[in-house]
Amino acid sequence: MAAELEMQHRTIHGYRRSFRIGGDGPALLLIHGIGDSSRTWREVLEPLAEHHTVIAPDLLGHGGSDKPRADYSVGAYACGIRDLLAVLGISSATVIGHSLGGGVAMQFAYQFPHRCERLVLTCPGGAGPEVHPFLRALAAPGAEAALPLITGTPLSKLSALLGPVPRWTGELGMGDDYEFVLDCYTAMRTATARASFLRTLRSVVDAGGQVASMLDRCYLTEGMPTLLVWGERDQVIPASHAAILHEAMPWSRLEVFEGSGHFPHRSEPDRYVDLLKGFVAETEPAHHDPDRWVSLLRQGGPNPFPSSGT
Secondary structure (H helix, E strand, O other): OOOOOOOEEEEEEEEEEEEEEEEEOOOOEEEEEOOOOOHHHHHHHHHHHHHHHHEOOOOOOOOOOOOOOOOOOOOHHHHHHHHHHHHHHOOOOEEEEEHHHHHHHHHHHHHHHEEEEEEEEEOOOOOOOOOHHHHHHOOOOOHHHHHHHHHHHHHHEEEEEEHHHHHHOOOOHHHHHHHHHHHHHHOOOHHHHHHHHHHHHHHHEEEOOOOOOOOOOHHHHHHOEEEEEEEOOOOOOOHHHHHHHHHHHOOEEEEEOOOOOHHHHHHHHHHHHHHHHHHHHOOOOOOOOOHHHHHHHHHHHOOOOOOOOO
């Protein structure tokens, strides 16, 4: 495993923001998923930093960042990312997001297109309502009482002993993602971490599944180099969403990791790094044209929800 980039901290709007940064060259911004942190990128950061300035933040409410009672919507996260880049003196970057971070990356491209050079969406949320039932259950009322048991040390030890059972029986329906997901949830051992997680989750998921969608605005990224990466065995956000998103963004490039689940950057880090390096080398940074953006907005994109009617 490659060594981790040094963790740094800055105070922005009165809250501590933690992030990893290193390397030199065109900027790559890597945004983790819900309940995770910048450590999810630990096996890809050093290789990417060989030719790039790499920034991997802990989103507010996650990792080493503060966990206040605050706004944890994807829009708020996109603003927080913008502010961190501004503090670091980085005007634009290739934005790479995983899971919830993919939704944040897409929101960042929508809100601040002049700061987004390319998009890389890895198993992102926002392409359909389907999501693992465990997340839907945690979004329901009363989860506050169950989450301490799920993330507590005794259950962590029990899960470590019984780990092979749910993987083979499919009891949790996580497949090869089981250990990665368990690693995320057992990191939430404090009340503030659990509260922040639930606020974030409920901003994008309810008992019926995902409620936040990128499909209604992704047409505005037309012309921006976009790479979609999905694990064929993803049990958290189904791989069928890859085709939905690729159809909505026909200019995008789709890469499916046949041997991976929801964390292709962790299960196949070398392939992931090579893919990112090639994508950046083969594409030119997007140039934001405000007039064209407004024209696209006025024209409107195709209806991504035709069954909803009017």
